[in-house]
Amino acid sequence: MTDGWTPHHDGAVGDLWTAPQGAARVEVAEPVAVARALAWAADRGLQVQVVRGPRAPTPRALQLDVAPLSGLVAVDEISRVAHLRAGTTWAEAEALVAARGLTLGPVPGCVADTPIMASFAQGDRRRPSPAYGHLTDGVLALRAALPTGVLTRSAVAPRRATGPDLARCVVGAGAALGLAVDVHLQVWARPTTTVVAAVRFGGWDAAHDGAAVALGEGLRPAWWCARRRGRAVELLAGLWGDGTEPDAVRRFVEVTGGDEAPPEDAQAWRDARLDPAAAEAWWPQVVAPRGGLAAAAKGRRGVEAWDLRQAGATLYAPGAAAPPFERDAWAASSDRLAHALRAEEA
Amino acid sequence: MEDGTLLVEALVARVGPDHVRTDAPDRDAYSRDLWPRSQLERLAGDPPTRPLAVVWPGDPAEVAEVVRLCAARGVPIVPFGAGSGVCGGARPDRGGVVLDVKRLKALRRVDPVAGEIEVEAGMMGELLERRLEHRGLTLGHFPSSIVCSTVGGWLAGRSAGQCSSRYGKIEDMVVDLEVVTGDGAIRRTPRADALGPGPDWNQLFVGSEGTLGVITAATLRVHPQPAERAFGGWLMPDYRAGLAVMRGAMQAGDRPAVLRLYDALDTFMVGANPHAAEGGGALSRLKGLLSAGHDGGPSRLKHAVLRAVLGSPALTNAAVRALPARCLLITVCEGEADEVAAAHARLERLAATAGGQPLGEGPGRTWLAHRHDVSFKQSKIYEAGCFVDTFEVATTWARLPALYEGVRRAVGPHVLVMAHFSHAYPGGCSIYFTFAGTGADAVAMRRTYDAAWRAGLDTAQAHGAVIAHHHGAGLSRRAHMPAAHGEARRWFDALKATFDPAGIFNPGKLFAEEGA
Numbered sequence: 001m002t003d004g005w006t007p008h009h010d011g012a013v014g015d016l017w018t019a020p021q022g023a024a025r026v027e028v029a030e031p032v033a034v035a036r037a038l039a040w041a042a043d044r045g046l047q048v049q050v051v052r053g054p055r056a057p058t059p060r061a062l063q064l065d066v067a068p069l070s071g072l073v074a075v076d077e078i079s080r081v082a083h084l085r086a087g088t089t090w091a092e093a094e095a096l097v098a099a100r101g102l103t104l105g106p107v108p109g110c111v112a113d114t115p116i117m118a119s120f121a122q123g124d125r126r127r128p129s130p131a132y133g134h135l136t137d138g139v140l141a142l143r144a145a146l147p148t149g150v151l152t153r154s155a156v157a158p159r160r161a162t163g164p165d166l167a168r169c170v171v172g173a174g175a176a177l178g179l180a181v182d183v184h185l186q187v188w189a190r191p192t193t194t195v196v197a198a199v200r201f202g203g204w205d206a207a208h209d210g211a212a213v214a215l216g217e218g219l220r221p222a223w224w225c226a227r228r229r230g231r232a233v234e235l236l237a238g239l240w241g242d243g244t245e246p247d248a249v250r251r252f253v254e255v256t257g258g259d260e261a262p263p264e265d266a267q268a269w270r271d272a273r274l275d276p277a278a279a280e281a282w283w284p285q286v287v288a289p290r291g292g293l294a295a296a297a298k299g300r301r302g303v304e305a306w307d308l309r310q311a312g313a314t315l316y317a318p319g320a321a322a323p324p325f326e327r328d329a330w331a332a333s334s335d336r337l338a339h340a341l342r343a344e345e346a
Numbered sequence: 347m348e349d350g351t352l353l354v355e356a357l358v359a360r361v362g363p364d365h366v367r368t369d370a371p372d373r374d375a376y377s378r379d380l381w382p383r384s385q386l387e388r389l390a391g392d393p394p395t396r397p398l399a400v401v402w403p404g405d406p407a408e409v410a411e412v413v414r415l416c417a418a419r420g421v422p423i424v425p426f427g428a429g430s431g432v433c434g435g436a437r438p439d440r441g442g443v444v445l446d447v448k449r450l451k452a453l454r455r456v457d458p459v460a461g462e463i464e465v466e467a468g469m470m471g472e473l474l475e476r477r478l479e480h481r482g483l484t485l486g487h488f489p490s491s492i493v494c495s496t497v498g499g500w501l502a503g504r505s506a507g508q509c510s511s512r513y514g515k516i517e518d519m520v521v522d523l524e525v526v527t528g529d530g531a532i533r534r535t536p537r538a539d540a541l542g543p544g545p546d547w548n549q550l551f552v553g554s555e556g557t558l559g560v561i562t563a564a565t566l567r568v569h570p571q572p573a574e575r576a577f578g579g580w581l582m583p584d585y586r587a588g589l590a591v592m593r594g595a596m597q598a599g600d601r602p603a604v605l606r607l608y609d610a611l612d613t614f615m616v617g618a619n620p621h622a623a624e625g626g627g628a629l630s631r632l633k634g635l636l637s638a639g640h641d642g643g644p645s646r647l648k649h650a651v652l653r654a655v656l657g658s659p660a661l662t663n664a665a666v667r668a669l670p671a672r673c674l675l676i677t678v679c680e681g682e683a684d685e686v687a688a689a690h691a692r693l694e695r696l697a698a699t700a701g702g703q704p705l706g707e708g709p710g711r712t713w714l715a716h717r718h719d720v721s722f723k724q725s726k727i728y729e730a731g732c733f734v735d736t737f738e739v740a741t742t743w744a745r746l747p748a749l750y751e752g753v754r755r756a757v758g759p760h761v762l763v764m765a766h767f768s769h770a771y772p773g774g775c776s777i778y779f780t781f782a783g784t785g786a787d788a789v790a791m792r793r794t795y796d797a798a799w800r801a802g803l804d805t806a807q808a809h810g811a812v813i814a815h816h817h818g819a820g821l822s823r824r825a826h827m828p829a830a831h832g833e834a835r836r837w838f839d840a841l842k843a844t845f846d847p848a849g850i851f852n853p854g855k856l857f858a859e860e861g862a
Binding site: 076078079080081123131138140144146148150151152153154155156157158159160161162163164165166167168169170171172173174177178186188189212216217218220242244251287289290291307309310311312314329330331333334336337338340341343 | 462744857
């Protein structure tokens with residue numbers, strides 16, 4: 001245990017550690033323990049941090065060590081659905097399903113060590129895969145712990161029409177409305193072929209247009225991004241398949257309409273960009289609409305585009321200041337919602 | 347009534363006398379949607395609850411004003427699209443004001459480059475699709491109710507179109523929403539593709555069935571009109587073989603627009619003409635029993651035969667089990683030529699491996715031509731002293747066979763039941779059950795009807811399935827909603843307290859009110 005912690009016991013949450021300035025830490029091994037800990041933190045007005053392993057104390061925060069809440073509960077191989085405990089990291093989860101010949105899709109290095117629970121709490125958007133979606137997209141069921149100290153349940157199904165998608169309350173809302181404790185995620189057959197295509201364009205907007213055309217033509221790379229190369233912009237794409245498309249690179253180049261470029265360093269460059277150590281550097285982002293990428297990228301050194309969509313892209317620029325989060329009406333609504341949840345319990 | 351009179355005067359002052367109605371025919375017309383149980387209630391002589399008034403605001407500002415006026419007086423508001431819901435979600439059971447959004451019908455923005463439109467909630471589905479078609483675009487959302495439903499209704503109920511396997515359900519198409527909440531504010535939700543901190547508000551308002559606010563407009567994703575289509579039809583040895591084909595296609599990453607598998611009875615109803623298979627195939631044949639001919643009126647004899655058949659559901663369902671197990675599978679692939687060819691070729695391989703007998707492209711083409719016919723065939727069955735309804739549930743592929751068999755067993759003692767499988771995803775699929783029954787009188791029919799619904803939803807929940815895939819919850823599933831959501835109900839209550847503090851939006855829908 002990192003210095004500064006003192007062992008403690010509390011009737012509500014069991015064994016925990018405390019430190020000066022209202023810092024606390026508890027290990028959770030069961031979903032119900034997460035619910036108890038959330039209620040404990042809410043009663044004391046503490047923030048909740050999802051961590052794995054020892055960390056230095058954080059004032060006015062309860063660290064929830066979710067390492068014991070890890071593992072693969074089951075795999076439904078017919079439906080290709082993996083039931084995972086939410087303390088599992090994405091890298092662990094991928095390794096667990098890989099042993100069954102399955103995949104979650106590409107797991108970027110920057111999220112590899114992130115627990116599933118934390119990704120859901122953050123509303124993680126760092127896996128913008130056209131083929132597999134974001135890491136939090138493929139959820140067929142999510143069980144959550146509420147700050148009122150109880151657990152939700154959910155039927156496992158691809159879609160539903162039973163009112164609002166209430167499980168979304170825990171996606172992107174921090175721990176204020178609850179935390180995922182286990183999830184059923186869509187998994188896929190592992191690809192038998194993986195190749196990288198590199199296509200060069202005259203500028204950012206042209207590269208984005210090429211990507212949009214590819215989407216319209218039904219191409220779904222496992223991952224893609226764009227990087228500046230001198231005056232040109234290069235679109236890189238990871239093409240995963242089952243071996244039935246031997247000319248995948250050629251088709252991608254033709255459809256996007258750019259010039260084929262040598263892909264030699266593309267995979268290594270991407271891996272380096274997605275290293276966890278690099279994550280903080282490129283996390284600052286700017287969402288630019290279609291046709292506005294060139295303007296948004298102007299003057300930014302090392303700018304890259306990682307979330308290419310029909311209607312625009314998200315640009316990442318190492319070292320740039322993250323745009324401040326403005327507390328708009330929706331943020332206030334979020335606060336009111338959290339308050340209403342607690343008030344309802346009281 | 348004085349309060350009501352004052353409210354109506356205030357509404358007239360704000361929205362105009364032509365857009366507020368309190369006369370009996372209008373209040374009667376807005377006293378229900380297309381929930382079949384409402385018809386049974388009417389046949390049993392139960393008077394409907396009429397709204398105090400029907401209001402047609404002309405823009406979001408007028409919607410906001412109506413909300414403020416009602417909130418100040420604690421008068422319920424039932425948002426209303428085209429009234430084609432089949433779960434009672436738009437019934438004004440607590441009276442109040444029905445707020446019809448059909449004057450909010452502008453297509454505000456079409457951006458073919460970004461692949462987005464912004465459209466108001468009262469736009470009728472078919473009109474929207476026609477306008478997009480002129481621009482070479484499609485929303486890809488084709489519910490069987492498309493001619494009698496609105497964008498707002500689709501969003502409120504988490505609707506699915508027949509091509510959902512390719513384009514997704516309506517919740518998959520939403521970029522952002524314009525919503526009037528209980529404080530009378532017109533709010534725009536954050537874009538789904540650029541979310542900041544906080545939950546995805548779009549997915550909390552979509553499916554809220556008018557309980558959290560009035561959806562007045564939405565930005566939706568659109569697509570180019572498909573360049574190519576490929577139609578497929580196979581007679582599969584049994585439904586499990588058909589499911590294997592659907593699952594194989596979706597898990598390979600293909601996105602066929604249509605994958606529809608009819609169970610043995612539904613396939614039999616199509617009879618010697620498999621090309622007539624569409625969502626209402628079974629209903630068409632039931633209707634045939636009621637008619638002297640295509641252009642003749644219903645006959646008493648046929649009514650009696652139908653009542654006899656439906657009056658002994660256990661026997662009829664047992665007889666159905668003697669039918670050949672063969673099941674009709676219809677597929678439609680669309681998009682660019684290469685993608686269509688690859689997806690169709692994979693379906694051919696999968697169907698051949700599963701023992702499917704190819705039927706050519708006829709079944710798919712005919713289905714496409716008649717796919718919206720189903721919504722107009724129920725009245726003949728009610729005329730015969732019988733009832734018909736549908737419910738759709740969903741689960742994972744592994745659980746589908748047990749769910750299908752279990753629901754049929756549970757519902758079978760009460761009604762004749764058949765089903766088709768559609769709306770396929772990589773992880774699972776929906777089952778759309780059609781059931782028909784009768785009773786000695788309207789009260790007995792309602793009792794049987796309720797028993798069938800209860801048995802079906804109880805069984806679905808016992809099998810871990812969701813109790814609604816795209817019709818919504820409304821009143822028809824309300825009794826099962828607490829079990830469906832468990833403690834997540836607290837989130838809903840918190841949302842309600844946050845966005846509808848006066849409790850005026852569609853009270854009693856989705857979940858029963860406290861003390862009800």
